[in-house]
Amino acid sequence: MAKTRKSMGVQQVLLHPDIETKAIIDYLCEQSGKHYNNGVYFARQTFFKTGKLLTGKFYLAYEPTVSKTTVAQSLPSTPAQQILLSVD
Numbered sequence: 001m002a003k004t005r006k007s008m009g010v011q012q013v014l015l016h017p018d019i020e021t022k023a024i025i026d027y028l029c030e031q032s033g034k035h036y037n038n039g040v041y042f043a044r045q046t047f048f049k050t051g052k053l054l055t056g057k058f059y060l061a062y063e064p065t066v067s068k069t070t071v072a073q074s075l076p077s078t079p080a081q082q083i084l085l086s087v088d
Contacts, residue, residue, distance in 0.1 A: 032083055034071045039087035042066050060084040 017025065042065060043054045060066050061081045072080050 028075065028079075031071055031074050032079065035069075035075060035080060035083050036087060038066050038069060038071060039084045043087055054088065056088075058085075060087055 039060050042063065043060065046052060046054055054060060058081075061084045066072065066084065067080070075083075
């Protein structure tokens, strides 16, 4: 008996926000990109200096040099942690 494969679909949702909402979304997107780059930079520098990979699940989320920056504090806490988890 052949196995059936479940396929996954996506649906595009177009938003038409007002000017204030668009500004907030743009700001949060820019900050999340900066936060991701901070995490990648710290992980790379740690690897270059110590030769160790940051494989701990929440290592970057609790690293003060990454999590206490003004960029990290400008984001809500849960999305900020999710961004750093995607670096791992």
